[in-house]
Amino acid sequence: xxxxxxxxxxxxxxxxxxxxxxxxxxxxxxxxxxxxxxxxxxxxxxxxxxxxxxxxxxxxxxxxxxxxxxxxxxxxxxxxxxxxxxxxxxxxxxxxxxxxxxxxxxxxxxxxxxxxxxxxxxxxxxxxxxxxxxxxxxxxxxxxxxxxxxxxxxxxxxxxxxxxxxxxxxxxxxxxxxxxxxxxxxxxxxxxxxxxxxxxxxxxxxxxxxxxxxxxxxxxxxxxxxxxxxxxxxxxxxxxxxxxxxxxxxxxxxxxxxxxxxxxxxxxxxxxxxxxxxxxxxxxxxxxxxxxxxxxxxxxxxxxxxxxxxxxxxxxxxxxxxxxxxxxxxxxxxxxxx
Amino acid sequence: xxxxxxxxxxxxxxxxxxxxxxxxxxxxxxxxxxxxxxxxxxxxxxxxxxxxxxxxxxxxxxxxxxxxxxxxxxxxxxxxxxxxxxxxxxxxxxxxxxxxxxxxxxxxxxxxxxxxxxxxxxxxxxxxxxxxxxxxxxxxxxxxxxxxxxxxxxxxxxxxxxxxxxxxxxxxxxxxxxxxxxxxxxxxxxxxxxxxxxxxxxxxxxxxxxxxxxxxxxxxxxxxxxxxxxxxxxxxxxxxxxxxxxxxxxxxxxxxxxxxxxxxxxxxxxxxxxxxxxxxxxxxxxxx
Numbered sequence: 001x002x003x004x005x006x007x008x009x010x011x012x013x014x015x016x017x018x019x020x021x022x023x024x025x026x027x028x029x030x031x032x033x034x035x036x037x038x039x040x041x042x043x044x045x046x047x048x049x050x051x052x053x054x055x056x057x058x059x060x061x062x063x064x065x066x067x068x069x070x071x072x073x074x075x076x077x078x079x080x081x082x083x084x085x086x087x088x089x090x091x092x093x094x095x096x097x098x099x100x101x102x103x104x105x106x107x108x109x110x111x112x113x114x115x116x117x118x119x120x121x122x123x124x125x126x127x128x129x130x131x132x133x134x135x136x137x138x139x140x141x142x143x144x145x146x147x148x149x150x151x152x153x154x155x156x157x158x159x160x161x162x163x164x165x166x167x168x169x170x171x172x173x174x175x176x177x178x179x180x181x182x183x184x185x186x187x188x189x190x191x192x193x194x195x196x197x198x199x200x201x202x203x204x205x206x207x208x209x210x211x212x213x214x215x216x217x218x219x220x221x222x223x224x225x226x227x228x229x230x231x232x233x234x235x236x237x238x239x240x241x242x243x244x245x246x247x248x249x250x251x252x253x254x255x256x257x258x259x260x261x262x263x264x265x266x267x268x269x270x271x272x273x274x275x276x277x278x279x280x281x282x283x284x285x286x287x288x289x290x291x292x293x294x295x296x297x298x299x300x301x302x303x304x305x306x307x308x309x310x311x312x313x314x315x316x317x318x319x320x321x322x323x324x325x326x327x328x329x330x331x332x333x334x335x336x337x338x
Numbered sequence: 339x340x341x342x343x344x345x346x347x348x349x350x351x352x353x354x355x356x357x358x359x360x361x362x363x364x365x366x367x368x369x370x371x372x373x374x375x376x377x378x379x380x381x382x383x384x385x386x387x388x389x390x391x392x393x394x395x396x397x398x399x400x401x402x403x404x405x406x407x408x409x410x411x412x413x414x415x416x417x418x419x420x421x422x423x424x425x426x427x428x429x430x431x432x433x434x435x436x437x438x439x440x441x442x443x444x445x446x447x448x449x450x451x452x453x454x455x456x457x458x459x460x461x462x463x464x465x466x467x468x469x470x471x472x473x474x475x476x477x478x479x480x481x482x483x484x485x486x487x488x489x490x491x492x493x494x495x496x497x498x499x500x501x502x503x504x505x506x507x508x509x510x511x512x513x514x515x516x517x518x519x520x521x522x523x524x525x526x527x528x529x530x531x532x533x534x535x536x537x538x539x540x541x542x543x544x545x546x547x548x549x550x551x552x553x554x555x556x557x558x559x560x561x562x563x564x565x566x567x568x569x570x571x572x573x574x575x576x577x578x579x580x581x582x583x584x585x586x587x588x589x590x591x592x593x594x595x596x597x598x599x600x601x602x603x604x605x606x607x608x609x610x611x612x613x614x615x616x617x618x619x620x621x622x623x624x625x626x
Contacts, residue, residue, distance in 0.1 A: 014463070015464055022473075140552075146593070273471075276469040317467055
């Protein structure tokens with residue numbers, strides 16, 4: 001187990017190094033002079049030189065790469081061109097809001113996806129199965145930005161069931177200000193007992209979380225269905241059938257446990273995917289997360305901010321994969337040799 | 339997750355076609371044929387020429403304009419038909435470029451094994467550490483916005499999947515007796531790869547391509563929606579949704595129908611891809 005852990009960790013570190021080099025390369029592809037982008041079009045030649053000096057733009061590329069890595073490790077993720085704040089501070093504020101949204105979406109996806117996957121497997125090739133397969137296929141095929149606009153128009157605009165945009169009612173900032181601990185609004189409101197902000201945030205969270213949940217719900221339902229059907233064809237299921245267990249109890253009592261392991265791996269994979277998918281949704285619902293930050297950065301061609309977001313999400317992705325592999329290696333010794 | 343490729347490596351594609359009993363896959367195939375036809379015949383099918391008529395303004399759906407007209411007076415149905423050309427050609431280009439690069443590297447990695455395989459696989463690990471949309475987003479931001487940028491940006495994120503798939507299939511084929519026989523007869527390695535390993539690795543790759551087409555179309559639409567892809571006056575579904583966004587509460591039809599077009603196209607490809615995969619995977623076939 002220890003050897004497996006060490007090998008897997010080494011692999012992850014190698015990937016992180018590659019990710020950093022790749023991000024650096026992409027940033028260097030930017031047409032135009034980064035010094036001009038930072039100092040502004042009206043900068044004097046002296047100011048441009050100062051900017052070049054500050055970012056080491058005259059150094060050879062390998063030297064710049066080393067400097068870039070050194071800065072990253074020491075916590076200097078560059079300065080955003082549009083907020084003029086250190087990118088690290090911006091990310092520190094934006095990432096928790098994204099986590100909140102994606103966490104809520106994955107919660108919906110697990111709570112809805114696994115039961116309907118079980119339902120489809122129980123009635124395979126019958127009507128519920130067709131319904132679930134059709135629905136889950138629609139859910140993974142829908143363009144999120146369009147679904148966000150449509151739900152916003154119908155459920156927030158026409159029916160007025162949910163607020164149109166934002167994370168919570170901003171007038172609450174004066175009546176019951178929120179003490180920040182984790183920067184995750186729901187968690188902070190919960191631990192400080194700030195009920196007005198908690199209910200307002202949950203109410204604002206419903207629509208964007210539903211939209212982000214569409215894709216993970218679909219894939220989780222499909223995966224649950226497929227693995228359950230496979231499990232129910234195994235020898236242990238034949239034994240249970242012979243012993244007189246009904247199909248439903250075979251699925252939920254015996255087949256579901258082993259089937260959940262691949263579903264767990266899938267959840268980690270869709271987690272990072274959903275963060276990026278959430279980008280488009282956040283911008284539409286004005287959710288103050290990474291997506292809104294990235295959208296603004298894209299509009300102003302703010303490369304340090306883009307690089308910061310890219311790096312952060314890639315790191316989260318590597319970490320999620322690592323956690324799943326270690327967990328599976330822990331639960332299932334066969335996974336260690338793969 | 340176990341992968342089906344070992345069991346599927348040597349099913350020739352032609353034997354698989356009559357074996358798609360799945361109604362979903364059939365529905366997907368029919369939809370794709372219709373969409374491809376619409377794309378090819380767009381100039382003849384379109385009820386109006388794709389040009390602005392600013393004097394008419396944006397009309398709601400009706401007998402004259404089934405899907406209404408946009409803020410420049412252009413017929414939305416016409417633009418959706420032309421948009422099928424953009425979306426399908428992006429999808430075909432991305433899949434062709436990434437499969438070509440990915441399969442070449444993958445077959446080499448799988449046949450050669452050893453440190454060659456390790457080196458290539460570590461590079462794919464790095465690219466796979468980025469969610470596809472994220473890396474293409476970063477690339478599309480630094481390149482000038484155009485359809486070509488979208489194709490490049492997505493292809494850069496997509497090839498490693500084919501490398502992995504082709505490598506695992508090629509590795510299993512490299513141990514087959516007929517490959518051993520060829521090696522003993524002194525056939526040079528490049529020829530073995532070309533004549534034996536490559537043709538037998540293609541079926542799972544083709545299936546994976548049909549599974550991926552929906553995802554490529556969604557990613558491309560998202561990039562165009564963000565303004566990083568096709569530009570005015572090109573008809574592109576994602577761009578059309580974005581153009582309809584500001585008027586969504588009043589003139590909902592401008593953005594709604596192009597979005598539906600993306601949904602139906604991605605849906606059709608996903609259906610067909612899933613059907614093909616089930617037909618290929620004996621474990622999945624056993625139960626349906």
